[in-house]
Amino acid sequence: MTETAASSSKGRPAKKADRGFFARIALFVRQVIGELKKVVAPTRKELINYTLVVLVFVVIMMVIVSLLDIAFGTGASWVFGGSGIKDR
DSSP: OOHHHHHHHTTSOOOGGGSOHHHHHHHHHHHHHHHHHTOOOOOHHHHHHHHHHHHHHHHHHHHHHHHHHHHHHHHHHHHHTOOSOOOO
């Protein structure tokens, strides 16, 4: 168990005055490395699946935003009577 986990399980936070500046940085780096060891990289199949899901979602959102843009643009043109640039 790390020092911070041990101190937080007792119900009191670790005191900053207990350790020096560099000791706290070293503790932070050890904790980051410990967390990175827990990371599981996706397989190639999972990565392709996630990529396709994101691309399909982006395309669907583009269609929705484009349709709303066209609808609001047409509505604003109808309300304000804009038929484009008029000759003077």
